[in-house]
Amino acid sequence: MVRTRVIPLAEQLLDTLGEQGYRSTSPRKAVTQAIAAKQGHFTAEQLRQQLPGVGRATIYRSLKLLVDSGALCRVLLEDGNLHYQLSHQGHHHHLLCVECGSSQDLLGCDIEDLLRQVSAAHRFQLSGHWLEVYGRCYDCLPKAATG
Amino acid sequence: MVRTRVIPLAEQLLDTLGEQGYRSTSPRKAVTQAIAAKQGHFTAEQLRQQLPGVGRATIYRSLKLLVDSGALCRVLLEDGNLHYQLSHQGHHHHLLCVECGSSQDLLGCDIEDLLRQVSAAHRFQLSGHWLEVYGRCYDCLPKAATG
DNA sequence: ACCATAATGATACCTAGTCTCGTTTAATAT
DNA sequence: ATATTAAACGAGACTAGGTATCATTATGGT
Ligand SMILES: [Mn+2]
Ligand SMILES: [Mn+2]
Ligand SMILES: [Zn+2]
Ligand SMILES: [Zn+2]
Numbered sequence: 001m002v003r004t005r006v007i008p009l010a011e012q013l014l015d016t017l018g019e020q021g022y023r024s025t026s027p028r029k030a031v032t033q034a035i036a037a038k039q040g041h042f043t044a045e046q047l048r049q050q051l052p053g054v055g056r057a058t059i060y061r062s063l064k065l066l067v068d069s070g071a072l073c074r075v076l077l078e079d080g081n082l083h084y085q086l087s088h089q090g091h092h093h094h095l096l097c098v099e100c101g102s103s104q105d106l107l108g109c110d111i112e113d114l115l116r117q118v119s120a121a122h123r124f125q126l127s128g129h130w131l132e133v134y135g136r137c138y139d140c141l142p143k144a145a146t147g
Numbered sequence: 148m149v150r151t152r153v154i155p156l157a158e159q160l161l162d163t164l165g166e167q168g169y170r171s172t173s174p175r176k177a178v179t180q181a182i183a184a185k186q187g188h189f190t191a192e193q194l195r196q197q198l199p200g201v202g203r204a205t206i207y208r209s210l211k212l213l214v215d216s217g218a219l220c221r222v223l224l225e226d227g228n229l230h231y232q233l234s235h236q237g238h239h240h241h242l243l244c245v246e247c248g249s250s251q252d253l254l255g256c257d258i259e260d261l262l263r264q265v266s267a268a269h270r271f272q273l274s275g276h277w278l279e280v281y282g283r284c285y286d287c288l289p290k291a292a293t294g
Numbered sequence: 295a296c297c298a299t300a301a302t303g304a305t306a307c308c309t310a311g312t313c314t315c316g317t318t319t320a321a322t323a324t
Numbered sequence: 325a326t327a328t329t330a331a332a333c334g335a336g337a338c339t340a341g342g343t344a345t346c347a348t349t350a351t352g353g354t
Contacts, residue, residue, distance in 0.1 A: 110261070125282045129280045
């Protein structure tokens with residue numbers, strides 16, 4: 001029987017950085033642990049207030065590393081505020097609930113094909129896109145229903 | 148023969164505000180004239196440097212009014228910087244060239260239908276979305292071509 | 295001309311970063 | 325274990341995009 005050690009998410013994040021040659025420092029441990037404990041998305045500022053012992057620049061540096069590595073993704077809320085959240089690796093989008101703020105990942109989205117067609121019609125060479133989708137999640141529908 | 152007076156764009160912008168009950172003030176005239184003279188997109192900061200006589204808050208307030216009225220739209224560049232530009236009224240998207248920074252409006256985009264289907268599959272009630280498309284415009288393709 | 299109030303600019307404050315620079319720390323070679 | 329050295333750090337200044345407050349001014353309507 002193989003003893004499977006459950007690697008906490010924080011260690012996974014740290015390992016992700018380690019694989020890219022980044023050192024395992026105590027500020028980075030603090031940041032990854034705080035992120036791993038989070039539910040849903042959060043702002044850099046929230047993280048900062050939660051970790052007063054970690055320098056501001058270090059928090060932003062860590063966030064950047066994690067975004068670049070694909071472990072975190074950036075989420076643009078409808079009010080314009082930028083949040084971060086744990087990411088499914090690879091390109092994807094979010095269904096953001098404007099009631100409760102929850103976020104569902106949109107994985108199998110064939111928007112690429114559509115954009116490729118539209119771009120071609122404009123003689124535009126597509127290289128990337130940014131998409132956020134706003135609305136109400138299933139749990140929040142009853143609240144907004146009138147009839 | 149009807150004498151058609153060419154209303155400058157700046158006046159149109161001011162009229163748009165006027166129709167909503169906003170007063171025609173000299174700071175607003177300065178802002179709308181500066182915007183009307185712009186080619187393509189611009190940042191709030193650029194506008195501010197161009198109008199040192201107008202208070203910072205007033206510039207941001209004016210931008211907000213014009214965005215809310217639909218006369219201006221916000222454009223998120225790939226680098227994360229937010230720009231403004233004169234808008235075709237109504238919802239639309241942009242094809243943003245990462246080489247020259249130009250922006251083409253994407254008017255007849257059927258992404259709504261696609262999003263509606265995808266949202267329904269996630270039991271999500273769609274209310275809005277934000278989309279920016281990045282790539283190279285036709286004029287910039289030769290520069291990037293290798294063969 | 296007068297008046298109510300909309301709008302303004304100054305200022306302070308906030309969020310989100312970036313950059314520099316002198317100090318600390320982690321990985322690694324001995 | 326210790327020395328080396330580059331990576332990483334925190335402090336602090338700076339940029340950029342905003343918002344909130346508030347005393348003063350200007351506008352539009354009578
Ligand atoms: Mn995501
Ligand atoms: Mn537009
Ligand atoms: Zn919800
Ligand atoms: Zn171009």
